[in-house]
Amino acid sequence: MKLFMASLATETNSFSPIPTGWSGFREHLYTKEASRGEAGLYAAAVTIWRCRAEERGWDVAEGLSTYAQPAGPTVRHVYETMRDDILTDLRAAMPVDLVLMSMHGAMIAQGYDDCEGDMMARIREIVGPEAKIGLELDPHCHLTEQMLDNATAIICYKEYPHIDVKERAEELFTLCADAAEGNITPVMRDYDCRMLAMYHTPFEPMRSYVDRMSAMEGKDGILSVSLVHGFPWGDSPRVGARTLVITDGDAELAEARAQELGQDLWALRDKLRRFPPMEEGIDRALTVNGAPVVMADFADNAGGGAPSDATFVLRAALDRGLKDIAFGTFWDPVLVGMCIDAGVGAKIAVRIGGKIGPMSGNPVDLTVTVRGIARDAVQHLGSAAMSMGDCVWLESDGLHILVNTRRTQTFHPEAFENTGMDLGAMKYIVVKSSQHFYDGFAPIAAEVIHLATPGAITPDFTIIPFTKRDDSYWPKTENPFN
Structure with missing residues:
Protein backbone atom coordinates (compact mmCIF):
# COMPACT_ATOMS: atom_id res chain seq x y z
CA MET A 1 0.00 0.00 0.00
CA LYS A 2 1.08 3.59 -0.64
CA LEU A 3 -0.28 6.69 1.10
CA PHE A 4 -0.13 10.30 -0.09
CA MET A 5 -1.02 12.99 2.44
CA ALA A 6 -1.07 16.78 2.68
CA SER A 7 -2.80 19.65 4.46
CA LEU A 8 -4.15 22.96 3.14
CA ALA A 9 -6.32 24.88 5.56
CA THR A 10 -7.84 28.22 6.37
CA GLU A 11 -11.31 29.41 7.38
CA THR A 12 -12.62 32.26 5.25
CA ASN A 13 -14.66 35.12 6.65
CA SER A 14 -16.13 36.55 3.46
CA PHE A 15 -16.76 39.89 5.19
CA SER A 16 -13.29 40.36 6.73
CA PRO A 17 -11.24 43.30 5.42
CA ILE A 18 -7.99 41.30 5.75
CA PRO A 19 -6.96 39.42 2.60
CA THR A 20 -5.44 35.96 3.00
CA GLY A 21 -2.16 35.91 1.07
CA TRP A 22 1.31 34.41 1.21
CA SER A 23 2.23 35.99 4.55
CA GLY A 24 -0.80 34.42 6.22
CA PHE A 25 0.23 30.91 5.23
CA ARG A 26 3.97 31.20 5.60
CA GLU A 27 3.98 32.67 9.10
CA HIS A 28 2.17 29.71 10.68
CA LEU A 29 2.90 26.46 8.84
CA TYR A 30 4.43 25.93 5.40
CA THR A 31 6.42 22.75 4.93
CA LYS A 32 6.51 19.37 3.23
CA GLU A 33 7.85 17.74 6.39
CA ALA A 34 5.09 18.59 8.85
CA SER A 35 4.83 14.95 9.93
CA ARG A 36 8.41 14.98 11.18
CA GLY A 37 8.07 17.29 14.14
CA GLU A 38 6.08 20.41 13.26
CA ALA A 39 3.73 21.57 16.02
CA GLY A 40 0.22 22.89 15.65
CA LEU A 41 -3.32 21.92 14.79
CA TYR A 42 -2.79 21.27 11.08
CA ALA A 43 0.37 19.21 11.51
CA ALA A 44 -1.30 16.79 13.93
CA ALA A 45 -3.16 14.75 11.32
CA VAL A 46 -0.25 14.13 8.93
CA THR A 47 1.96 13.19 11.89
CA ILE A 48 -0.50 10.53 12.97
CA TRP A 49 -1.05 9.28 9.43
CA ARG A 50 2.66 8.77 8.85
CA CYS A 51 3.04 6.82 12.09
CA ARG A 52 0.03 4.62 11.35
CA ALA A 53 1.11 3.92 7.76
CA GLU A 54 4.71 3.14 8.67
CA GLU A 55 3.53 0.78 11.41
CA ARG A 56 1.86 -1.19 8.61
CA GLY A 57 4.93 -1.09 6.40
CA TRP A 58 3.30 1.20 3.84
CA ASP A 59 5.13 3.69 1.64
CA VAL A 60 4.36 7.32 2.49
CA ALA A 61 4.61 10.37 0.22
CA GLU A 62 4.06 13.75 1.87
CA GLY A 63 3.03 16.96 0.17
CA LEU A 64 2.66 20.50 1.44
CA SER A 65 1.14 21.23 4.84
CA THR A 66 0.11 24.83 5.35
CA TYR A 67 -2.34 26.85 7.40
CA ALA A 68 -3.34 30.52 7.56
CA GLN A 69 -5.13 32.30 10.36
CA PRO A 70 -8.75 32.94 9.27
CA ALA A 71 -9.32 36.17 7.36
CA GLY A 72 -10.89 37.24 4.07
CA PRO A 73 -10.89 35.26 0.81
CA THR A 74 -7.56 33.78 -0.23
CA VAL A 75 -5.84 35.54 -3.12
CA ARG A 76 -6.52 33.47 -6.24
CA HIS A 77 -2.97 32.84 -7.39
CA VAL A 78 -1.93 31.94 -3.82
CA TYR A 79 -4.57 29.23 -3.59
CA GLU A 80 -3.90 27.93 -7.09
CA THR A 81 -0.15 27.78 -6.50
CA MET A 82 -0.49 25.81 -3.25
CA ARG A 83 -3.16 23.52 -4.71
CA ASP A 84 -1.09 22.80 -7.80
CA ASP A 85 2.00 22.16 -5.68
CA ILE A 86 0.11 19.42 -3.81
CA LEU A 87 -1.30 17.97 -7.01
CA THR A 88 2.13 17.95 -8.68
CA ASP A 89 3.55 15.97 -5.76
CA LEU A 90 0.59 13.59 -5.93
CA ARG A 91 1.22 12.93 -9.62
CA ALA A 92 4.88 12.27 -8.88
CA ALA A 93 3.90 9.79 -6.14
CA MET A 94 1.53 7.78 -8.35
CA PRO A 95 0.36 5.10 -8.18
CA VAL A 96 -1.12 5.50 -4.70
CA ASP A 97 -3.81 3.48 -2.94
CA LEU A 98 -4.87 6.10 -0.44
CA VAL A 99 -4.93 9.91 -0.21
CA LEU A 100 -5.57 11.59 3.15
CA MET A 101 -6.11 15.35 3.34
CA SER A 102 -6.39 17.63 6.36
CA MET A 103 -8.32 20.76 5.37
CA HIS A 104 -10.65 23.18 7.08
CA GLY A 105 -13.76 22.98 4.95
CA ALA A 106 -14.60 26.69 4.83
CA MET A 107 -11.83 27.94 2.55
CA ILE A 108 -12.96 30.40 -0.11
CA ALA A 109 -10.58 31.92 -2.64
CA GLN A 110 -11.08 34.53 -5.32
CA GLY A 111 -12.94 32.63 -8.05
CA TYR A 112 -13.49 29.53 -5.86
CA ASP A 113 -16.46 29.22 -3.48
CA ASP A 114 -15.43 25.68 -2.48
CA CYS A 115 -11.66 25.15 -2.33
CA GLU A 116 -12.00 21.78 -0.59
CA GLY A 117 -14.42 20.50 -3.21
CA ASP A 118 -12.14 21.76 -5.95
CA MET A 119 -9.22 19.91 -4.36
CA MET A 120 -11.21 16.68 -3.94
CA ALA A 121 -12.33 16.72 -7.58
CA ARG A 122 -8.79 17.28 -8.87
CA ILE A 123 -7.37 14.55 -6.62
CA ARG A 124 -10.03 12.12 -7.83
CA GLU A 125 -9.18 12.92 -11.44
CA ILE A 126 -5.54 12.00 -10.79
CA VAL A 127 -5.96 8.85 -8.68
CA GLY A 128 -8.93 7.37 -10.49
CA PRO A 129 -12.08 5.71 -9.12
CA GLU A 130 -10.46 2.89 -7.12
CA ALA A 131 -8.14 4.82 -4.81
CA LYS A 132 -9.55 5.89 -1.44
CA ILE A 133 -9.67 9.57 -0.50
CA GLY A 134 -10.14 10.63 3.13
CA LEU A 135 -10.82 14.19 4.25
CA GLU A 136 -10.59 15.48 7.83
CA LEU A 137 -12.47 18.75 8.39
CA ASP A 138 -13.15 21.33 11.05
CA PRO A 139 -16.90 21.18 11.85
CA HIS A 140 -17.12 24.87 10.94
CA CYS A 141 -17.08 23.89 7.29
CA HIS A 142 -19.38 24.07 4.27
CA LEU A 143 -20.10 20.46 3.35
CA THR A 144 -20.62 20.46 -0.43
CA GLU A 145 -21.73 17.98 -3.06
CA GLN A 146 -18.32 18.20 -4.72
CA MET A 147 -16.64 17.04 -1.51
CA LEU A 148 -19.15 14.23 -1.01
CA ASP A 149 -19.00 13.08 -4.63
CA ASN A 150 -15.23 12.72 -4.71
CA ALA A 151 -14.17 11.67 -1.20
CA THR A 152 -14.44 8.13 0.12
CA ALA A 153 -14.92 9.32 3.70
CA ILE A 154 -15.23 12.69 5.42
CA ILE A 155 -14.89 13.09 9.18
CA CYS A 156 -15.31 16.30 11.20
CA TYR A 157 -13.94 17.01 14.66
CA LYS A 158 -16.71 16.35 17.16
CA GLU A 159 -15.69 18.79 19.87
CA TYR A 160 -15.93 22.58 20.06
CA PRO A 161 -13.40 23.61 21.32
CA HIS A 162 -11.49 21.39 18.89
CA ILE A 163 -9.61 19.16 21.32
CA ASP A 164 -10.13 15.92 19.36
CA VAL A 165 -8.18 16.59 16.15
CA LYS A 166 -5.83 13.65 16.74
CA GLU A 167 -8.64 11.25 17.61
CA ARG A 168 -10.50 12.11 14.40
CA ALA A 169 -7.29 11.70 12.37
CA GLU A 170 -6.86 8.22 13.84
CA GLU A 171 -10.48 7.42 13.03
CA LEU A 172 -10.18 8.60 9.43
CA PHE A 173 -7.01 6.58 8.88
CA THR A 174 -8.60 3.40 10.20
CA LEU A 175 -11.75 3.86 8.15
CA CYS A 176 -9.90 4.59 4.89
CA ALA A 177 -7.30 1.88 5.47
CA ASP A 178 -10.06 -0.66 6.00
CA ALA A 179 -11.68 0.54 2.78
CA ALA A 180 -8.39 0.35 0.86
CA GLU A 181 -7.88 -3.23 2.07
CA GLY A 182 -11.39 -4.19 0.95
CA ASN A 183 -12.82 -4.78 4.41
CA ILE A 184 -15.56 -2.12 4.22
CA THR A 185 -17.40 -0.01 1.63
CA PRO A 186 -18.03 3.47 3.06
CA VAL A 187 -21.21 5.22 1.93
CA MET A 188 -21.91 8.84 2.97
CA ARG A 189 -25.19 10.71 3.25
CA ASP A 190 -25.90 14.15 4.73
CA TYR A 191 -28.97 16.07 5.88
CA ASP A 192 -29.54 19.83 5.76
CA CYS A 193 -30.67 20.98 9.24
CA ARG A 194 -31.44 24.49 7.91
CA MET A 195 -29.91 26.07 11.00
CA LEU A 196 -27.17 28.58 11.82
CA ALA A 197 -26.07 28.53 15.44
CA MET A 198 -23.13 27.99 17.79
CA TYR A 199 -22.86 24.42 19.08
CA HIS A 200 -20.68 24.56 22.19
CA THR A 201 -20.09 20.91 23.00
CA PRO A 202 -19.08 21.15 26.70
CA PHE A 203 -22.61 22.35 27.51
CA GLU A 204 -26.05 20.84 27.27
CA PRO A 205 -27.88 20.09 25.11
CA MET A 206 -24.89 19.60 22.80
CA ARG A 207 -22.88 17.47 25.24
CA SER A 208 -25.48 14.72 25.22
CA TYR A 209 -26.03 15.11 21.47
CA VAL A 210 -22.34 14.54 20.69
CA ASP A 211 -22.15 11.64 23.12
CA ARG A 212 -25.10 10.06 21.33
CA MET A 213 -23.36 10.51 17.97
CA SER A 214 -20.27 8.76 19.29
CA ALA A 215 -22.29 5.91 20.77
CA MET A 216 -23.82 5.15 17.36
CA GLU A 217 -20.47 4.48 15.75
CA GLY A 218 -19.29 0.90 15.34
CA LYS A 219 -22.80 -0.52 15.69
CA ASP A 220 -25.33 -1.81 13.16
CA GLY A 221 -23.17 -0.90 10.17
CA ILE A 222 -22.60 2.74 11.14
CA LEU A 223 -18.93 3.65 10.68
CA SER A 224 -18.86 7.37 11.51
CA VAL A 225 -21.15 10.24 12.48
CA SER A 226 -20.29 13.93 12.18
CA LEU A 227 -22.13 17.16 12.87
CA VAL A 228 -21.18 19.93 10.47
CA HIS A 229 -21.69 23.16 12.42
CA GLY A 230 -21.12 25.39 9.40
CA PHE A 231 -19.18 28.66 9.45
CA PRO A 232 -21.78 31.45 9.57
CA TRP A 233 -19.53 34.21 8.22
CA GLY A 234 -18.56 32.38 5.04
CA ASP A 235 -20.69 33.49 2.10
CA SER A 236 -21.34 30.02 0.68
CA PRO A 237 -24.52 28.54 -0.83
CA ARG A 238 -24.04 25.60 1.60
CA VAL A 239 -23.48 27.54 4.82
CA GLY A 240 -25.31 25.96 7.74
CA ALA A 241 -25.54 22.86 9.91
CA ARG A 242 -25.62 19.39 8.37
CA THR A 243 -25.51 15.89 9.80
CA LEU A 244 -23.23 13.38 8.06
CA VAL A 245 -23.38 9.61 8.49
CA ILE A 246 -21.08 6.99 6.96
CA THR A 247 -22.24 3.39 6.82
CA ASP A 248 -20.76 0.17 5.50
CA GLY A 249 -22.43 -0.10 2.11
CA ASP A 250 -25.94 0.89 3.24
CA ALA A 251 -27.03 4.16 1.64
CA GLU A 252 -30.59 3.95 2.99
CA LEU A 253 -29.35 3.53 6.55
CA ALA A 254 -26.93 6.45 6.17
CA GLU A 255 -29.69 8.67 4.84
CA ALA A 256 -32.17 7.63 7.54
CA ARG A 257 -29.72 8.17 10.41
CA ALA A 258 -28.54 11.52 9.05
CA GLN A 259 -32.15 12.70 8.81
CA GLU A 260 -32.95 11.42 12.29
CA LEU A 261 -29.98 13.21 13.83
CA GLY A 262 -30.74 16.37 11.88
CA GLN A 263 -34.33 16.43 13.07
CA ASP A 264 -33.15 15.83 16.63
CA LEU A 265 -30.86 18.87 16.34
CA TRP A 266 -33.76 20.94 14.98
CA ALA A 267 -35.82 19.97 18.03
CA LEU A 268 -33.05 21.32 20.29
CA ARG A 269 -32.80 24.74 18.64
CA ASP A 270 -34.56 26.70 21.39
CA LYS A 271 -32.31 25.11 24.02
CA LEU A 272 -29.06 26.18 22.37
CA ARG A 273 -26.98 28.72 24.25
CA ARG A 274 -27.58 32.40 23.71
CA PHE A 275 -25.19 35.13 24.72
CA PRO A 276 -25.95 38.36 26.60
CA PRO A 277 -25.23 41.71 24.96
CA ALA A 452 -22.33 39.14 22.28
CA THR A 453 -19.95 41.95 21.44
CA PRO A 454 -19.95 44.21 18.38
CA GLY A 455 -17.35 43.35 15.77
CA ALA A 456 -16.51 41.18 12.78
CA ILE A 457 -18.32 38.00 13.85
CA THR A 458 -21.11 39.20 16.09
CA PRO A 459 -23.34 36.21 16.92
CA ASP A 460 -26.54 37.53 15.40
CA PHE A 461 -27.18 35.13 12.53
CA THR A 462 -30.18 37.10 11.23
CA ILE A 463 -28.09 40.04 9.99
CA ILE A 464 -25.21 38.38 8.12
CA PRO A 465 -25.29 39.90 4.60
CA PHE A 466 -25.23 36.70 2.55
CA THR A 467 -25.27 37.00 -1.23
CA LYS A 468 -24.96 33.30 -2.12
CA ARG A 469 -27.60 31.60 0.00
CA ASP A 470 -31.28 32.31 0.60
CA ASP A 471 -33.06 33.03 3.89
CA SER A 472 -34.31 29.46 4.40
CA TYR A 473 -32.49 28.89 7.67
CA TRP A 474 -33.31 29.34 11.33
CA PRO A 475 -33.23 31.85 13.03
CA LYS A 476 -33.51 34.07 9.93
CA THR A 477 -36.72 32.20 9.08
CA GLU A 478 -38.75 30.72 11.93
CA ASN A 479 -39.62 27.55 10.03
CA PRO A 480 -37.48 27.15 6.89
CA PHE A 481 -39.00 23.71 6.19
CA ASN A 482 -42.36 25.25 5.21
Missing part, protein backbone atom coordinates in the same frame (compact mmCIF):
# COMPACT_ATOMS: atom_id res chain seq x y z
CA MET A 278 -21.89 43.17 26.04
CA GLU A 279 -23.12 45.61 28.69
CA GLU A 280 -25.56 43.07 30.13
CA GLY A 281 -22.81 40.46 30.31
CA ILE A 282 -20.46 42.84 32.09
CA ASP A 283 -23.24 43.67 34.56
CA ARG A 284 -23.53 39.96 35.28
CA ALA A 285 -19.78 39.60 35.73
CA LEU A 286 -19.83 42.29 38.42
CA THR A 287 -22.28 40.23 40.50
CA VAL A 288 -20.24 37.01 40.49
CA ASN A 289 -18.97 35.91 43.89
CA GLY A 290 -15.42 34.82 43.15
CA ALA A 291 -12.62 35.55 40.73
CA PRO A 292 -11.52 35.62 38.06
CA VAL A 293 -14.58 35.96 35.85
CA VAL A 294 -13.65 35.08 32.27
CA MET A 295 -15.50 37.01 29.57
CA ALA A 296 -15.27 36.07 25.89
CA ASP A 297 -15.08 38.93 23.38
CA PHE A 298 -16.95 36.68 20.94
CA ALA A 299 -16.99 38.95 17.90
CA ASP A 300 -13.27 39.80 17.87
CA ASN A 301 -12.08 36.22 17.49
CA ALA A 302 -9.15 35.99 15.06
CA GLY A 303 -10.09 32.33 14.64
CA GLY A 304 -13.24 33.52 12.85
CA GLY A 305 -11.45 36.08 10.69
CA ALA A 306 -11.79 39.07 13.03
CA PRO A 307 -8.94 41.59 13.33
CA SER A 308 -8.31 40.94 17.05
CA ASP A 309 -7.90 44.63 17.75
CA ALA A 310 -11.46 45.64 18.70
CA THR A 311 -11.75 48.02 21.63
CA PHE A 312 -15.44 47.78 22.56
CA VAL A 313 -14.93 45.83 25.82
CA LEU A 314 -11.81 47.82 26.72
CA ARG A 315 -13.73 51.08 26.35
CA ALA A 316 -16.62 49.71 28.44
CA ALA A 317 -14.18 48.72 31.19
CA LEU A 318 -12.64 52.20 31.18
CA ASP A 319 -16.05 53.84 31.30
CA ARG A 320 -16.98 51.68 34.31
CA GLY A 321 -13.67 52.24 36.07
CA LEU A 322 -12.88 48.51 36.31
CA LYS A 323 -9.54 47.48 37.80
CA ASP A 324 -7.60 44.22 37.97
CA ILE A 325 -8.83 43.22 34.53
CA ALA A 326 -6.75 41.54 31.82
CA PHE A 327 -7.39 41.76 28.06
CA GLY A 328 -5.84 39.64 25.34
CA THR A 329 -4.72 39.33 22.79
CA PHE A 330 -4.62 42.59 20.84
CA TRP A 331 -2.87 42.20 17.46
CA ASP A 332 -0.44 45.06 16.82
CA PRO A 333 3.08 44.16 15.59
CA VAL A 334 4.13 47.81 15.42
CA LEU A 335 3.17 48.51 19.03
CA VAL A 336 4.87 45.32 20.22
CA GLY A 337 8.10 46.39 18.51
CA MET A 338 7.94 49.82 20.14
CA CYS A 339 7.42 48.33 23.59
CA ILE A 340 10.22 45.79 23.19
CA ASP A 341 12.55 48.63 22.19
CA ALA A 342 11.45 50.63 25.22
CA GLY A 343 12.02 47.66 27.55
CA VAL A 344 10.43 46.32 30.72
CA GLY A 345 9.65 49.14 33.14
CA ALA A 346 9.32 51.80 30.46
CA LYS A 347 6.38 54.18 30.72
CA ILE A 348 5.05 55.27 27.34
CA ALA A 349 1.97 56.71 25.65
CA VAL A 350 0.38 54.20 23.27
CA ARG A 351 -2.67 53.80 21.04
CA ILE A 352 -4.48 50.48 21.61
CA GLY A 353 -6.63 48.82 18.94
CA GLY A 354 -9.12 50.27 16.51
CA LYS A 355 -6.66 50.22 13.61
CA ILE A 356 -8.07 47.77 11.04
CA GLY A 357 -11.50 49.25 10.35
CA PRO A 358 -14.93 50.19 11.75
CA MET A 359 -15.48 46.69 13.12
CA SER A 360 -12.53 47.31 15.44
CA GLY A 361 -14.10 50.32 17.16
CA ASN A 362 -12.17 53.49 17.97
CA PRO A 363 -8.56 53.44 19.19
CA VAL A 364 -7.93 53.94 22.88
CA ASP A 365 -5.07 56.18 23.99
CA LEU A 366 -3.39 55.20 27.25
CA THR A 367 -0.21 55.80 29.16
CA VAL A 368 1.14 52.35 30.01
CA THR A 369 4.02 50.68 31.75
CA VAL A 370 5.70 47.75 29.99
CA ARG A 371 5.44 44.98 32.61
CA GLY A 372 6.65 41.97 30.65
CA ILE A 373 7.99 40.73 27.31
CA ALA A 374 7.89 37.23 25.80
CA ARG A 375 9.67 36.39 22.55
CA ASP A 376 8.39 33.63 20.24
CA ALA A 377 5.61 32.79 22.69
CA VAL A 378 3.48 29.65 22.40
CA GLN A 379 0.07 28.71 23.79
CA HIS A 380 -1.73 25.39 23.52
CA LEU A 381 -5.09 24.21 22.20
CA GLY A 382 -5.29 20.77 23.73
CA SER A 383 -1.88 19.29 22.98
CA ALA A 384 -1.30 21.43 19.86
CA ALA A 385 1.25 24.22 20.23
CA MET A 386 0.07 27.49 18.66
CA SER A 387 2.50 30.31 17.94
CA MET A 388 1.74 33.82 19.18
CA GLY A 389 4.88 35.59 18.00
CA ASP A 390 6.30 38.20 20.36
CA CYS A 391 4.09 39.45 23.22
CA VAL A 392 4.14 42.40 25.60
CA TRP A 393 2.20 42.95 28.81
CA LEU A 394 1.12 46.55 29.25
CA GLU A 395 -0.44 47.94 32.43
CA SER A 396 -2.39 51.16 32.90
CA ASP A 397 -3.96 51.88 36.29
CA GLY A 398 -5.21 48.35 36.90
CA LEU A 399 -5.88 47.49 33.25
CA HIS A 400 -3.57 44.74 31.98
CA ILE A 401 -3.34 44.40 28.20
CA LEU A 402 -1.61 41.65 26.23
CA VAL A 403 -0.45 42.66 22.74
CA ASN A 404 1.19 40.31 20.23
CA THR A 405 2.64 40.13 16.72
CA ARG A 406 0.84 37.09 15.24
CA ARG A 407 -2.89 37.49 14.87
CA THR A 408 -4.43 34.65 16.84
CA GLN A 409 -7.24 34.00 19.25
CA THR A 410 -6.62 33.32 22.93
CA PHE A 411 -6.57 29.61 23.70
CA HIS A 412 -4.96 29.18 27.11
CA PRO A 413 -3.94 31.08 30.28
CA GLU A 414 -0.31 30.65 29.25
CA ALA A 415 -0.96 33.30 26.59
CA PHE A 416 -0.88 35.82 29.46
CA GLU A 417 1.46 33.93 31.74
CA ASN A 418 4.25 33.86 29.13
CA THR A 419 4.90 37.52 29.95
CA GLY A 420 4.87 36.97 33.71
CA MET A 421 1.30 38.15 34.28
CA ASP A 422 -0.37 36.57 37.33
CA LEU A 423 -3.96 35.77 36.38
CA GLY A 424 -4.67 34.80 39.96
CA ALA A 425 -4.45 38.50 40.82
CA MET A 426 -7.16 39.43 38.31
CA LYS A 427 -10.86 39.92 39.01
CA TYR A 428 -11.74 39.71 35.32
CA ILE A 429 -10.13 38.25 32.20
CA VAL A 430 -11.36 39.21 28.73
CA VAL A 431 -10.30 36.78 26.00
CA LYS A 432 -10.63 37.42 22.29
CA SER A 433 -12.13 34.05 21.39
CA SER A 434 -15.52 32.50 20.77
CA GLN A 435 -15.04 29.07 22.35
CA HIS A 436 -11.56 27.59 21.90
CA PHE A 437 -10.46 29.34 25.10
CA TYR A 438 -12.90 27.33 27.18
CA ASP A 439 -10.89 24.16 27.74
CA GLY A 440 -7.95 26.15 29.11
CA PHE A 441 -9.74 28.88 31.06
CA ALA A 442 -12.76 27.12 32.56
CA PRO A 443 -10.65 25.37 35.25
CA ILE A 444 -9.44 28.73 36.65
CA ALA A 445 -12.68 30.70 36.21
CA ALA A 446 -15.27 31.51 38.87
CA GLU A 447 -17.64 31.87 35.92
CA VAL A 448 -17.38 32.04 32.13
CA ILE A 449 -19.55 34.55 30.25
CA HIS A 450 -19.71 34.74 26.46
CA LEU A 451 -20.38 38.36 25.46
